Amino acid sequence: MNTPITTLPKISIRGLTKQFDGAPTHALENVDLDIGANEFVTFVGASGCGKSTLLRTIGGLETQTSGELLVDNRPVSGPGIDRAMVFQHYSLYPWMTVMENIKFCRQLAAHTQDRSSSDVEAASGRADALLRLMGLQASAGAWPNQLSGGMQQRVAIARALMGRPDIVLMDEPFGALDAQTREVMHDLIRYVHRLEKATIVFVTHDVEEALYLGSRVVLMAPRPGRIDTIYEVPFGDQRTQDLKFAPEFVRLKRDILERIRETSGMKTDLEQLQRLSGAVSEPA
Ligand SMILES: Nc1ncnc2c1ncn2[C@@H]1O[C@H](COP(=O)(O)OP(=O)(O)O)[C@@H](O)[C@H]1O
Numbered sequence: 554m555n556t557p558i559t560t561l562p563k564i565s566i567r568g569l570t571k572q573f574d575g576a577p578t579h580a581l582e583n584v585d586l587d588i589g590a591n592e593f594v595t596f597v598g599a600s601g602c603g604k605s606t607l608l609r610t611i612g613g614l615e616t617q618t619s620g621e622l623l624v625d626n627r628p629v630s631g632p633g634i635d636r637a638m639v640f641q642h643y644s645l646y647p648w649m650t651v652m653e654n655i656k657f658c659r660q661l662a663a664h665t666q667d668r669s670s671s672d673v674e675a676a677s678g679r680a681d682a683l684l685r686l687m688g689l690q691a692s693a694g695a696w697p698n699q700l701s702g703g704m705q706q707r708v709a710i711a712r713a714l715m716g717r718p719d720i721v722l723m724d725e726p727f728g729a730l731d732a733q734t735r736e737v738m739h740d741l742i743r744y745v746h747r748l749e750k751a752t753i754v755f756v757t758h759d760v761e762e763a764l765y766l767g768s769r770v771v772l773m774a775p776r777p778g779r780i781d782t783i784y785e786v787p788f789g790d791q792r793t794q795d796l797k798f799a800p801e802f803v804r805l806k807r808d809i810l811e812r813i814r815e816t817s818g819m820k821t822d823l824e825q826l827q828r829l830s831g832a833v834s835e836p837a
Pocket residue numbers: 573574576579580598599600601602603604605606607778
């Protein structure tokens with residue numbers, strides 16, 4: 554008989570609760586979740602349901618009020634190079650070129666840890682590889698303000714990957730991009746995920762994006778912020794843009810959207826509006 558292989562989750566969350574000072578409800582209440590190594594898990598939910606708070610807590614930028622948060626079976630006690638973050642608003646340094654932006658954090662690490670020049674050389678090789686991966690070779694010497702939003706976000710992703718993080722935490726990273734650029738970024742980030750074998754935790758308000766990218770979609774609900782439903786995404790690893798038109802994809806998308814409307818109170822607002830406009834009749 555084969556011995557079952559038990560692998561520890563990469564991230565383990567138990568009874569996680571967060572209350573900001575003076576806030577009337579918990580930003581997070583009793584969140585339980587395991588995220589596996591190399592998983593790509595996406596989070597959706599109405600505004601204010603605690604998605605960013607959860608992500609920032611995993612990143613070590615917030616501390617929980619109670620409960621447990623383990624990464625590699627160790628409690629998170631602050632930010633670390635094993636966890637990189639990418640936000641919606643490009644956080645590039647405007648006075649540095651693309652290449653300097655990508656190398657910056659690594660150079661800082663080399664400096665503070667008094668590393669040898671061969672480490673800095675290795676970092677250059679990595680930066681070159683990431684530039685190619687992101688299709689930015691021609692822009693290595695450009696300034697951030699010379700780049701489109703999509704290209705700036707590619708630089709931010711390359712910079713996040715520089716230190717070979719185990720976990721990449723992304724908070725609505727494509728939220729400010731137009732629909733076409735976003736599609737390209739979706740296939741790019743899926744490729745990066747396969748290549749770099751990182752665990753990706755990705756927050757979005759776009760259900761289609763969540764379904765296209767994730768192996769699981771975690772739907773959160775507000776007041777208090779909590780996990781409502783976890784959807785297993787049944788589409789395997791080989792995905793192309795056509796998937797978005799598949800009946801099963803459309804059905805899941807509709808289910809998730811409907812559930813977000815229900816949990817956010819938006820469903821009642823929409824029904825009232827429809828009644829006002831005469832689209833549906835008053836209930837008898
Ligand atoms: N720094 C903060 N101080 C006080 N309340 C906050 C802070 N950050 C978030 N909140 C509150 O916590 C709840 C969850 O917020 P957030 O995690 O930003 O939600 P989401 O990202 O899902 O929109 C909201 O009610 C929000 O107002």
